[in-house]
Each structure stands twice: as structure tokens, then as C-alpha cells.
Amino acid sequence: xxxPVIQQVKVAKYILGKKLAGQKRYPLVLMLEPLFxxxxxxxxxxxxxxxxxxxxxxxxxxxxxxxxxxCGAPMVSIPGGEPLIHKEMPQxxxxxxxxxxxxxxxxxxxLLKKHIHEYTPSPYLTFSIHLDGMEKRHDESVCQxxxxxKAVEAxxxxxxxxxxxxxxxxxxxxxxxxxxxxxxxxxxxxxxxGITVSPGYSYQHAPRQDVFMGxxxxxxxxxxxxxxGKERNTKWVFNQSPMFLDFIxxxxxxxxxxxxTVTYNVFGWQKPCYLLVDEGYASSYxxxxxxxxxxxxxxxxxxxxxxxxxxCGFEGTAVNDTFAHPxxxxxxxxxxxxxxxxMAPDLxxxxxxxxxxxxxxxxxxxxKRPSETTAAAETTRVEL
Numbered sequence: 001x002x003x004p005v006i007q008q009v010k011v012a013k014y015i016l017g018k019k020l021a022g023q024k025r026y027p028l029v030l031m032l033e034p035l036f037x038x039x040x041x042x043x044x045x046x047x048x049x050x051x052x053x054x055x056x057x058x059x060x061x062x063x064x065x066x067x068x069x070x071c072g073a074p075m076v077s078i079p080g081g082e083p084l085i086h087k088e089m090p091q092x093x094x095x096x097x098x099x100x101x102x103x104x105x106x107x108x109x110x111l112l113k114k115h116i117h118e119y120t121p122s123p124y125l126t127f128s129i130h131l132d133g134m135e136k137r138h139d140e141s142v143c144q145x146x147x148x149x150k151a152v153e154a155x156x157x158x159x160x161x162x163x164x165x166x167x168x169x170x171x172x173x174x175x176x177x178x179x180x181x182x183x184x185x186x187x188x189x190x191x192x193x194g195i196t197v198s199p200g201y202s203y204q205h206a207p208r209q210d211v212f213m214g215x216x217x218x219x220x221x222x223x224x225x226x227x228x229g230k231e232r233n234t235k236w237v238f239n240q241s242p243m244f245l246d247f248i249x250x251x252x253x254x255x256x257x258x259x260x261t262v263t264y265n266v267f268g269w270q271k272p273c274y275l276l277v278d279e280g281y282a283s284s285y286x287x288x289x290x291x292x293x294x295x296x297x298x299x300x301x302x303x304x305x306x307x308x309x310x311x312c313g314f315e316g317t318a319v320n321d322t323f324a325h326p327x328x329x330x331x332x333x334x335x336x337x338x339x340x341x342x343m344a345p346d347l348x349x350x351x352x353x354x355x356x357x358x359x360x361x362x363x364x365x366x367x368k369r370p371s372e373t374t375a376a377a378e379t380t381r382v383e384l
Contacts (some may be wrong), residue, residue: 003193003239004123004164007102014074015323025259025289027073028316030101031274033265034059034092035081040108042142047081055081057266064092067264068101070285075102077128077261077312079274084111090118097124104128106168108147109154116158126164128196129155132171133183141172155190166239169197173213177224184229184236194239198311199248218309219250219343227339240311242333244318248309250343252321256298256305260316262288272297274312276304300347 011028018026037055038048048055059067068076076096083089084107096103097120105119106128119125132141135148158165167187171180187195199218213221226249229236238245247254258273268281269288276297282288298305305313322329 006123010100011074011102015319019323025257025294027071027260027262028319029075029077029261029312030068030071030073031261031263031312032059032064032067032076032078032092033080033263033270033274034064034078034083034086034089035266037085038080038082038108039085039110040082040142040144040147054266058086058088059264059266061088061091061095064264065095065099067269067285068096068099071262071264073101073262075104077104077106079106082108082111084115090115093119093125097122100124102126104166106130108142109151110147112154113150113157116154116161116163119163121162121164123164126166126193127154127158128166128168129158129192130170131167131183131187132169133175133179134186137175137179137183141170152190155192159191165192167192167195169195170200171197171213171218171221172200173217175221177221177228180221180225181228181232181234184225185232185234188234188236194237196239196311197248199309214307215309215346216250216343218248218307222249222337223339226337230336230339240315241318241322241329242337243321243329244311244315246332246337247314247318249337249339251338252318253344253347254314254317254321255347256308256313257316257320258297258313259289259292259294260319261312275308275310296351298347300349301351303351306349 015028035055035058036047036050038045041048078089078093083105086092089105093103093105102124104126108130109127112127112129129151130142131148131151132138138148138151139145155165155167167190169183169187184195199213199221222245226245243252246252256273261274262285263270263274264285268283269285270277270281271279271288271292272294282291296302299308300306
């Protein structure tokens, strides 16, 4: 099942409107991060590395609606933490759907069976369920046995009720291309709408750093996986643009456009993106766009960005390339990503001496969060 036509049309209309207005920086997606608390402690996640008082904070319903209206993005992705822990999540989702936002509620699905009755099927709501591979691989990734089985059960339950469901798959170091291809085959048998796939980003606060791939390693893995798919003549459906898939296969030299996916969480508007947590915050969307030094971020512009190929940074670039070069995009859509030949050259490094300064890891306990000292703390709600 493809992305509903209503979503394709509304998102395309939004993009065309921005381009006709001459606006160069605008968000496609609001990454609404309502809490950092989670019921898992995955090896590659740095989101739960906060003190207890921060983990107990929540973005309120009112602030979530205000953020959605401020930035105006047509799609809202709700990651975490684990969003289903948030007591106001059903109201937040309903409010976004009422505003005709396409909501992707990201969850590890452990709590979905318990809470699914609190949600109503809609073309505007998709459960994006975390699966990083088949059972052994996924349970190793999330550092807990039995999670894969619960996630698959939840997928079948949600589909049976009539919800849109996608699989959110992050790939890490040590992946075997054959096993990834087998997992993609399996995901298609579940009847999900598509797969969102991305190489893992090396969060500096993640408990393990040996699980992340470098750029060349990521590109080769995806080439090998896509080649297997072509050899099998299988039909994998991805919830991403063909040009992004071509990019992660090493065929496009894209620069990150972090403003394409803006982040709002318990601290406010996060600079510059969902993945960099120590770069500061803004109190409004307007302030975020006007005060973020966007030129300091991206491949070759900042050492923290050099290995990143995550969809939240590059999907916007891929979509813009699709609009600029529709025939090229059509060829990739019809033939799939190229899996042999030379890769596109990496972008040049321009940060120079600034690398030593920006590469320094700052202990998270030493960071003065805006929510600890400003009115941002007053707009969040703590639930024990």
C-alpha cells in the first residue's frame, strides 16, 4: 500500500507554494519530541542520557499545538523517548489530526496494545513502529529480549483495526546485507505501508559508540542490500523519496538541510536539528530560523555532521532535488538506486581549525539547559 494520494498532493502543494514564494528554508517535518523518558535503553540511543528531573518533563498539549502552528510543516513525526508513556499523547495526536497534519507516531510498540483504543484510524495518523531487523538482531539492538515479538504483534493488531503502519529501521555497524534484505522481505509480508530506513547517527551521548557506521561503510551496505533486492526481483516499499535511497547508496553528494526537519522538545526549539543536542535552543520557531547559524552545520562544515546520512537531515535535500530534476528522479524511481560503479565524491571539508573546538565532547551535566533557567520550564508539564 502506497502513501495515500491525499498526503502526496497536500505535501506537494505545500512545497510548490514555498518555492513560488521564493522561500529557501522551510520545514517539511516537525520533529515533535514530547519527552525523553523511555522504557528501553538501546545501545545506539543518546536520548535518555539526561538527569531524572529532565526525563520527567513533558511537552504539554498546548505547547505541542503551538509548535505545529508556528512552523506550519505538513508532517509531524513524534519520536522520544517513548511517546506512548506521555499521558496527553492521545489528545496531542487528535489535535494534530484535527489540524490536518500527517502524524507519524514513533513507538517501540511495547505499550501499543494497552493504549491503541485511545486512538482513531485516520489517513492523517500512522504508527511508525521501530524494528531494526529480524528477532535476534532487533532484540540485540534494543538490549532486551522479546521486544521484536511484541512489536510484530502490535503491527498486526494496528493493521487489523485499520491504522496506517510503517516500520522504522535503523541500521548499525556489523549488519549483514543478506540479513537486512531478508528483513525487508519479511516486513513486506506484514502488510505495512512502507519502511523508513536510515543509518544510525553517532549520538555522542549514546552508551556505545562502536555500533555506528562511517559514510563509506553505510553507502556500501545499502548498495549491497539494494543489489540483493534487484537480484531477487522483490518489491520493497520505502516511506521515503527514491532520491534519498539513491543518496544512501552513494550516488548523490547531498548537503544536509537541517531546517527541513525542525525539532521542538521540552527545552524549546532545538538548534540545528533533532540529532545535535548540545547546540542551543530558541524560544520560538522564528528565533530558531533567524538565529541558527545554518552555514556551520552539514557534511564538511562541522565534524559532528561528517558521518551523518540520517533521513531527518537529507530527505528534504532529496525532495528538493526531485523537484529540480524530475527526469533524474523518475529514472531512479523506475530503476532503483545504482548499486555499482564509482560513488559520488564526498563534499569538501571546510571547517578547518574549527574542527578541534566543535569536536570536544561536553559532559551533559555541565550544559546549562534553557529550561532550567528560563520561562521554558514554566511551559512544560512534569508527570511522575
